[in-house]
Structures are given as C-alpha cells and as structure tokens.
Amino acid sequence: MGEFFKRCGIGFLVIISSPLWLTFFALYIIFGSVLLVLSPIKLLIGLFSKQKVTIKSDYDKKAEIILSSTSQNADTNNQDGSIPAYMFNNAPTTTFTSGQVQMARQGYIPSNNQPVQPTYQNQPGQTNPYPNYSQPYPTPVQNPNRNNNFQNNNPYYGQPNYSQYPNQNNQPYSQNPNYQNNNNPSGGNNGGFPPYSN
Amino acid sequence: MDNLALLVKMTESDKRVLIAIFIIILLIIIIFGYIEKLVAYIMHNQGLQIDTMMYDIIKTRVITEKREFKKEAYRKSYVYFMKKSWISFIILSAFIVAMLIYGASINDPSCQYVGKAVTDITVGLNWPMGNFFGLNIPINWPTISKAPDFSWALDKYLALFFLIGMIASGIVYLVQCQALMARSLRVRKLCRTYFAKDINKISTDHA
Numbered sequence: 001m002g003e004f005f006k007r008c009g010i011g012f013l014v015i016i017s018s019p020l021w022l023t024f025f026a027l028y029i030i031f032g033s034v035l036l037v038l039s040p041i042k043l044l045i046g047l048f049s050k051q052k053v054t055i056k057s058d059y060d061k062k063a064e065i066i067l068s069s070t071s072q073n074a075d076t077n078n079q080d081g082s083i084p085a086y087m088f089n090n091a092p093t094t095t096f097t098s099g100q101v102q103m104a105r106q107g108y109i110p111s112n113n114q115p116v117q118p119t120y121q122n123q124p125g126q127t128n129p130y131p132n133y134s135q136p137y138p139t140p141v142q143n144p145n146r147n148n149n150f151q152n153n154n155p156y157y158g159q160p161n162y163s164q165y166p167n168q169n170n171q172p173y174s175q176n177p178n179y180q181n182n183n184n185p186s187g188g189n190n191g192g193f194p195p196y197s198n
Numbered sequence: 199m200d201n202l203a204l205l206v207k208m209t210e211s212d213k214r215v216l217i218a219i220f221i222i223i224l225l226i227i228i229i230f231g232y233i234e235k236l237v238a239y240i241m242h243n244q245g246l247q248i249d250t251m252m253y254d255i256i257k258t259r260v261i262t263e264k265r266e267f268k269k270e271a272y273r274k275s276y277v278y279f280m281k282k283s284w285i286s287f288i289i290l291s292a293f294i295v296a297m298l299i300y301g302a303s304i305n306d307p308s309c310q311y312v313g314k315a316v317t318d319i320t321v322g323l324n325w326p327m328g329n330f331f332g333l334n335i336p337i338n339w340p341t342i343s344k345a346p347d348f349s350w351a352l353d354k355y356l357a358l359f360f361l362i363g364m365i366a367s368g369i370v371y372l373v374q375c376q377a378l379m380a381r382s383l384r385v386r387k388l389c390r391t392y393f394a395k396d397i398n399k400i401s402t403d404h405a
Contacts, residue, residue, distance in 0.1 A: 036284060060255060
C-alpha cells in the first residue's frame with residue numbers, strides 16, 4: 001500500500017513538473033542536434049591537426065600501460081595460478097622480482113650461484129617422504145633443558161631461517177622474556193608463582 | 199457545507215460520472231508513476247556507460263581531480279553520442295528533407311498531404327459530449343463515423359512511408375538523447391559522490 005501511494009505521489013509530481021522536464025529534454029535534443037551538426041567540423045579539424053576524435057584518450061593509454069604492468073607482475077608471481085588475481089589487484093605491494101620468485105621455487109641461491117637448498121625428490125624405492133638433510137642445513141636441536149613445548153617441538157629453534165627471503169630479517173627466533181614458562185612453578189616471573197612485580 | 203449540499207443535490211448518474219472521472223485521473227497518475235520508475239531504471243542503466251568508459255582511468259588513478267574527470271567524462275559521453283546517433287540523425291534528416299522536397303514538388307510546401315494521409319487511414323470516432331459542471335466532456339462510448347481508407351494514392355503512401363521512417367529514426371535518436379542526458383546526470387552524480395571530501399570515508403578506510 002505504501003508503494004502504491006508512493007507511485008501515486010511520484011506520478012502526480014511527474015505530471016505537475018512535466019513542463020520542466022519536457023523543456024529539459026527538449027534542450028538536450030537541441031544540444032544533441034548541435035553536437036551532431038558540429039561533429040563533421042570537429043572531424044575535419046581533427047583530420048588536419050592529426051588528432052583523432054575517439055572515445056579513447058591519452059588517459060586511457062596511460063591506464064592501459066599501468067594495468068598491463070600490473071598484470072605482468074601478477075603473471076610473474078602467479079604462474080601456477082595458485083594465488084587469486086584479486087590479491088594482486090588489491091595488494092599494495094606486488095614488487096616481487098623474478099629472482100625472488102626463483103628463490104621461492106629453488107631455494108636461496110647465494111651470489112656464487114651454488115645452491116644451498118636443493119630440491120628434494122624421493123628416490124626410487126625410498127619410502128621416507130622426508131628429505132635427508134645434509135650440511136649446510138642445520139641439524140635438529142633437542143634441548144631437554146627447555147621445558148617449552150613450542151621450542152622443543154621446533155627442531156630448528158635458534159637456527160638461521162633459510163626459508164625466508166634474504167631481504168627479510170633473517171634472524172633466529174628470539175626468546176621473549178615476557179612470556180616465561182608458567183608450566184614450571186619454580187620459573188616464571190622472577191622465580192615465583194603466581195608472578196608478581198616488585 | 200455548500201459542497202456537501204451540492205453532492206446531495208447530484209443525481210445518481212452525476213455521481214457515477216464523478217467516480218469514473220476520479221478513477222480515470224487516479225489511473226493516469228499511477229501510470230505516470232510507473233512510467234517514471236521505468237524511465238529512471240532505463241536512464242540508470244544508460245548512465246552506467248560512463249562507469250564503463252571511465253573505470254580504468256579512475257582505478258589506476260590517472261585522473262585524481264574532479265575538474266579533469268568532468269571534462270574527460272563529458273568528452274567521452276559526447277563522442278559516444280555522436281558514434282551512436284549519427285545514423286539515426288542522418289536518416290531522420292533525410293526523411294524530413296524528402297518530405298519537404300516532395301511537398302514542394304506538388305505545390306504543398308506546408309506538407310498538408312501528410313495530415314490528409316493520416317486522416318485517411320485512421321478511424322473516425324464520434325464522441326457523444328455532455329455538460330458536466332460546466333465542462334464539455336465525453337459522456338458515452340464513441341461511434342465510428344469514418345472507416346479507414348486504404349485506396350491507392352501516391353501522396354498518401356509516400357507520406358506514410360516518410361512518417362514511419364521519421365518516427366522510427368526519431369525514436370532511436372530520442373533514446374540516444376535520453377542516454378546523453380542520463381550520462382550527464384551520472385557524471386554530475388559521480389562528481390558529487392566519488393570526489394566528495396567525506397571524512398567518513400577516511401574513518402572507514404582506517405577502521
């Protein structure tokens with residue numbers, strides 16, 4: 001019922017304001033006719049000045065260049081198509097270089113071009129799916145003195161993180177002193193439990 | 199009170215006519231309301247052509263100023279209008295010129311032969327009129343006073359051919375004019391909304 005009365009009101013307004021919108025429309029018809037009459041003159045001027053009268057302008061060319069460069073970056077970084085395109089479109093920094101992409105695929109290659117992280121593949125007859133680590137890969141560390149599940153379960157704790165890109169902070173995990181092991185009642189904040197501050 | 203007395207004095211037939219007139223007026227108003235809805239929908243879709251033409255430019259931030267956007271959007275809209283409507287405009291112009299030339303050739307420069315042709319092929323209706331509150335309005339269904347005449351005459355069929363061509367090309371041209379108007383309104387709206395300095399947008403971005 002509300003919609004009905006709304007339509008009635010709008011219809012009434014349309015009829016009342018018909019001289020206004022009819023005049024507006026008539027002016028646009030005249031304007032369009034003038035545009036069409038003048039367009040051959042524009043085209044002639046464009047012919048002599050070698051400026052084509054087209055919908056596409058210099059702005060479109062600039063936009064196309066930017067878009068094509070963006071799509072090239074997206075293609076370089078997403079050759080297997082595993083990353084959705086919108087992530088490239090929306091990401092503020094999509095500046096992976098081809099070297100970084102190669103590193104992600106083949107591992108970190110230092111400047112002497114000797115790969116330190118070979119691509120692991122199971123040999124025929126090999127049942128162990130895990131690779132046989134060899135030097136210079138870090139050896140797993142089991143520290144029984146540390147009663148921290150995360151650190152003990154992370155065999156590479158304290159070792160350099162080779163899986164990261166070299167331009168990132170390639171530092172081992174640092175122990176945060178604010179998070180002591182509360183599983184041990186003797187440990188914790190200054191050796192007391194519950195912790196207290198002086 | 200005078201109005202009430204007038205209603206009481208009215209005959210049953212007068213009351214029926216009054217109700218019929220009221221219903222007809224209401225129907226006309228409702229029809230115009232729905233026509234407005236249809237026109238608004240069509241114009242909204244026509245205006246979206248601006249979004250299609252300007253999307254890449256705005257997305258890549260090639261244009262960041264309102265003035266520049268307005269200028270480029272209007273330029274594109276005008277060129278698009280020229281591309282879409284020049285055929286219909288030329289056809290319309292050709293029909294008008296042909297109609298005038300034929301009128302001049304048969305010594306009828308005011309093109310009365312077109313009006314005569316239309317009268318010939320339409321049905322003539324005789325509306326019984328009556329006085330109602332001082333207004334002379336139809337009070338009954340009409341009777342057919344003249345049957346359409348389809349007999350062969352060059353003037354008549356040529357005039358009809360010109361008329362049909364003019365109406366067809368004219369409708370196409372008017373639709374393009376409407377699209378031009380819709381695009382202009384869309385540009386104005388985008389200038390108001392997209393380039394508006396709205397602090398709420400900043401707060402949304404940093405939320």
